[in-house]
Amino acid sequence: MKELIKIVGEENFTDALEELVPYSYDASVNVQRPNSVVWPESTEQVSQIVAFANEQKIPVVPRGSGTSLSGGVIAINGGIIIDLSRMNRILEISIEDRYALVQAGVVCDDLNGKLAKYGFTFPPDPASSSVATIGGNVGTNAGGIKGAKYGTTRDYVMGLQVVLPTGEVMNTGSRTMKCVSGYDLAKLFVGSEGTLGVVTEVTLKVNPIPRYAMTAVATYDKLEDAGNAISQTMTSGLTPSVMEILDRITLKSIKENTDIDLPDAEIMILAETDGYTREEVQAQMDVVLRILRENNPSLIKTAQDEKERLELWNARKSAYATLARISTSFVLDDVTVPVSRIPELLVGIQEIAQRHGLVVATYGHAGDGNLHPQILYDEYNAEQVEEMERVESDLFRLAISLKGTLTGEHGIGLSKADYMTLEHDVVEMDLMQRIKKTLDPNNIMNPGKMSL
Amino acid sequence: MTEGLQFYEKWREAIIQCSRCGFCRAVCPIFDVSKRDLANARGKMILLKEAMEGKLSVTDGVAQALMRCTTCMNCTVNCPSGAEPDKVIKAARKEMVTIGYDNLFKAMSEGVEKYGNIYGEEQRHEWGHKKGKAPYVLFAGCVGAYREEESVAETIRLLDLLGVDFTTIDEVCCSGVLEDVGYKVKEALAQHNVREIRKTGANAMIITCPYCYRVFIEHPSYKDLGLEVKHITQFLAEVPLQVKTDKRVTYHDPCDLGRHSGIYEEPREIIRKIAPTFVEPERTRENAMCCGSGGGFRGTFPKDSLKIARNRLDRIIEETGAEILLTECPSCLHNFRNAKLRRQKIEIYNITEFIAQLYEEGASQEKQAAEG
Numbered sequence: 001m002k003e004l005i006k007i008v009g010e011e012n013f014t015d016a017l018e019e020l021v022p023y024s025y026d027a028s029v030n031v032q033r034p035n036s037v038v039w040p041e042s043t044e045q046v047s048q049i050v051a052f053a054n055e056q057k058i059p060v061v062p063r064g065s066g067t068s069l070s071g072g073v074i075a076i077n078g079g080i081i082i083d084l085s086r087m088n089r090i091l092e093i094s095i096e097d098r099y100a101l102v103q104a105g106v107v108c109d110d111l112n113g114k115l116a117k118y119g120f121t122f123p124p125d126p127a128s129s130s131v132a133t134i135g136g137n138v139g140t141n142a143g144g145i146k147g148a149k150y151g152t153t154r155d156y157v158m159g160l161q162v163v164l165p166t167g168e169v170m171n172t173g174s175r176t177m178k179c180v181s182g183y184d185l186a187k188l189f190v191g192s193e194g195t196l197g198v199v200t201e202v203t204l205k206v207n208p209i210p211r212y213a214m215t216a217v218a219t220y221d222k223l224e225d226a227g228n229a230i231s232q233t234m235t236s237g238l239t240p241s242v243m244e245i246l247d248r249i250t251l252k253s254i255k256e257n258t259d260i261d262l263p264d265a266e267i268m269i270l271a272e273t274d275g276y277t278r279e280e281v282q283a284q285m286d287v288v289l290r291i292l293r294e295n296n297p298s299l300i301k302t303a304q305d306e307k308e309r310l311e312l313w314n315a316r317k318s319a320y321a322t323l324a325r326i327s328t329s330f331v332l333d334d335v336t337v338p339v340s341r342i343p344e345l346l347v348g349i350q351e352i353a354q355r356h357g358l359v360v361a362t363y364g365h366a367g368d369g370n371l372h373p374q375i376l377y378d379e380y381n382a383e384q385v386e387e388m389e390r391v392e393s394d395l396f397r398l399a400i401s402l403k404g405t406l407t408g409e410h411g412i413g414l415s416k417a418d419y420m421t422l423e424h425d426v427v428e429m430d431l432m433q434r435i436k437k438t439l440d441p442n443n444i445m446n447p448g449k450m451s452l
Numbered sequence: 453m454t455e456g457l458q459f460y461e462k463w464r465e466a467i468i469q470c471s472r473c474g475f476c477r478a479v480c481p482i483f484d485v486s487k488r489d490l491a492n493a494r495g496k497m498i499l500l501k502e503a504m505e506g507k508l509s510v511t512d513g514v515a516q517a518l519m520r521c522t523t524c525m526n527c528t529v530n531c532p533s534g535a536e537p538d539k540v541i542k543a544a545r546k547e548m549v550t551i552g553y554d555n556l557f558k559a560m561s562e563g564v565e566k567y568g569n570i571y572g573e574e575q576r577h578e579w580g581h582k583k584g585k586a587p588y589v590l591f592a593g594c595v596g597a598y599r600e601e602e603s604v605a606e607t608i609r610l611l612d613l614l615g616v617d618f619t620t621i622d623e624v625c626c627s628g629v630l631e632d633v634g635y636k637v638k639e640a641l642a643q644h645n646v647r648e649i650r651k652t653g654a655n656a657m658i659i660t661c662p663y664c665y666r667v668f669i670e671h672p673s674y675k676d677l678g679l680e681v682k683h684i685t686q687f688l689a690e691v692p693l694q695v696k697t698d699k700r701v702t703y704h705d706p707c708d709l710g711r712h713s714g715i716y717e718e719p720r721e722i723i724r725k726i727a728p729t730f731v732e733p734e735r736t737r738e739n740a741m742c743c744g745s746g747g748g749f750r751g752t753f754p755k756d757s758l759k760i761a762r763n764r765l766d767r768i769i770e771e772t773g774a775e776i777l778l779t780e781c782p783s784c785l786h787n788f789r790n791a792k793l794r795r796q797k798i799e800i801y802n803i804t805e806f807i808a809q810l811y812e813e814g815a816s817q818e819k820q821a822a823e824g
Binding site: 014016017018019021022023024025026027039065066067083085086088107109128130131320321324325328329330379 | 465468469471472473474475477478487488489490494495498499502508511513514516517532533534
């Protein structure tokens with residue numbers, strides 16, 4: 001402990017119980033006390049902390065805002081939590097060369113606030129962007145609503161500074177739009193959930209902000225019709241910037257618990273097109289509307305102005321809040337399937353829910369097949385906890401059977417660690433283990449995550 | 453122990469309403485300057501959850517942690533899960549006191565009882581203004597009377613200039629703040645105030661302090677006042693004003709006036725009348741960041757409180773480029789004035805104080821013109 005205080009100073013270290021308790025949690029169900037928390041203010045400090053931990057073989061868990069939905073920032077074997085929130089400086093914005101260089105603790109919305117002044121943006125937009133850090137985005141390869149058109153964090157990482165498990169500082173990547181010089185080590189760290197090192201600086205590609213957007217909403221009484229509308233839109237030659245869905249359970253919950261006016265429907269689609277000119281955006285929206293109409297919608301609405309646009313977004317934006325009010329305990333998953341399999345996934349989820357007697361409301365990003373089944377249960381009811389675990393287990397099996405993946409954007413963390421072998425065969429798991437061992441022979445970096 | 457069980461029984465649902473999403477980090481003034489999880493609402497809701505589940509024993513550290521909140525309500529307003537941390541934390545502070553973890557407001561509570569004000573000042577502040585019967589009665593509150601006297605004196609001068617027929621009273625502390633820090637309103641003081649106010653025969657009461665305003669509106673001890681209770685911005689919004697400034701003016705919403713009382717428009721109506729160049733801070737109205745003085749925070753953590761005020765002030769200056777920062781709360785005013793650095797050119801006033809000065813400037817200019 002004395003060593004840590006020597007590195008970061010007394011005011012940036014704690015092992016007080018009341019401070020460790022909040023750091024024992026994230027937004028998932030996982031809980032474990034760390035032994036201490038440090039708030040470094042420089043890469044050099046992080047390097048010294050990790051070198052010390054490696055020497056002493058103490059687990060180290062990097063943490064940003066702790067919004068993780070998978071237990072990715074829980075110190076399951078105890079150890080030191082490195083809270084990077086104070087490393088929150090935007091070091092450089094170069095619009096000319098289209099990149100931003102930031103420390104890992106910079107909050108997404110803070111970066112985008114600064115970039116907006118130049119008409120630029122870092123497109124991945126997780127729902128937690130008002131608090132989520134860039135370091136956390138890199139750790140989980142965060143996506144968000146606009147993934148189908150704009151990709152995920154991985155697509156924007158040009159370079160990284162990483163403190164390796166030995167304490168060495170590695171700078172990798174480039175400031176260029178193209179780069180094929182050596183192995184792409186930066187991408188290896190994207191989505192590695194802090195198991196290979198502590199990301200301290202990130203060079204991000206930035207995009208111009210589209211000047212116009214148009215929004216439409218359609219509801220359907222048959223899943224099949226909505227599925228067809230989604231597939232046909234995604235193969236029509238244009239890529240909508242938003243293609244969201246809300247299932248019957250979600251719509252019903254919103255309708256019964258808010259004053260938002262919604263029709264009774266099996267599913268709602270919210271679509272948006274964006275672009276540089278109004279004409280271009282309108283032309284795209286015309287195609288989307290034609291397809292939505294051709295597939296037997298029970299209702300179609302478009303927005304004429306910003307106020308109406310926000311109204312159309314109201315239901316989607318209220319989904320989480322409504323469900324969190326109905327049931328204080330829930331698990332929010334992020335299984336992802338090929339777009340054509342979405343109707344099967346939705347039907348399968350409801351079968352699973354009924355089988356285990358729990359409510360599962362599903363909404364999410366249909367454009368890239370990434371859905372968020374929110375499993376409602378009571379954490380103080382042992383039977384329901386068991387059923388919740390069974391629902392998750394069946395859900396993961398279902399996603400894999402549909403050629404999908406366990407996680408589209410939240411990460412494996414602890415919650416899905418036991419299911420890694422469902423998706424990855426022996427050869428792949430073995431290579432992951434070998435990579436982990438090579439970089440982190442003492443297994444100090446965020447141990448227990450991804451079952452590595 | 454029974455009390456403990458009762459507390460958790462009553463507040464169980466409210467405590468588990470937090471889904472630990474952490475969105476409160478974006479709006480917590482204490483977290484903003486400390487970056488420690490314990491500082492924001494999620495941290496404290498987790499402490500209470502563990503205490504409720506018997507996983508965490510309450511210690512001095514836990515009780516002290518619960519004092520780390522300005523009760524500004526920004527987390528409550530912005531909580532996606534509908535949790536109300538400000539209410540839970542206030543209740544938990546009372547619970548801590550009940551089970552034996554008194555805080556430094558125990559002494560204040562005794563002082564308030566003895567001296568009738570939160571500062572233990574032996575001499576009651578006199579405004580030198582008429583006392584007796586009048587259509588309006590003015591209530592200034594402790595912070596105004598004992599820490600920002602000059603500002604309140606200007607407010608009084610403005611009311612006189614505007615020809616408002618009002619009286620002051622032998623006021624004592626409304627004692628509402630005790631409810632937020634673990635203790636209770638002093639009934640004897642409340643009854644004294646009620647008696648004094650009723651004696652004036654006034655139809656309406658004008659209150660300069662937003663916190664006192666809330667107490668008079670919300671607390672059962674003040675339900676028998678028999679007159680209309682108005683914050684001074686509500687009163688002034690309906691009065692025509694004859695002065696203007698060409699300076700760049702901005703406004704800070706006091707938490708007690710804005711989020712707690714829903715009064716956002718009236719101060720702006722007044723400012724728009726006198727200042728054509730009025731600019732809003734980026735975080736304003738429901739999302740305005742706290743000055744750091746509320747909920748007993750300034751008393752318990754004076755250094756951190758000042759740091760928060762400095763943080764808010766820095767951002768206001770950066771975002772608005774304003775020459776004048778207006779607010780209408782003696783606590784916000786006091787904290788900002790203490791936080792302001794010499795190199796920062798911005799001037800900070802209560803709205804009423806600023807308007808009184810505009811009248812004075814106008815009068816002296818007229819006088820000069822007449823003499824010249």
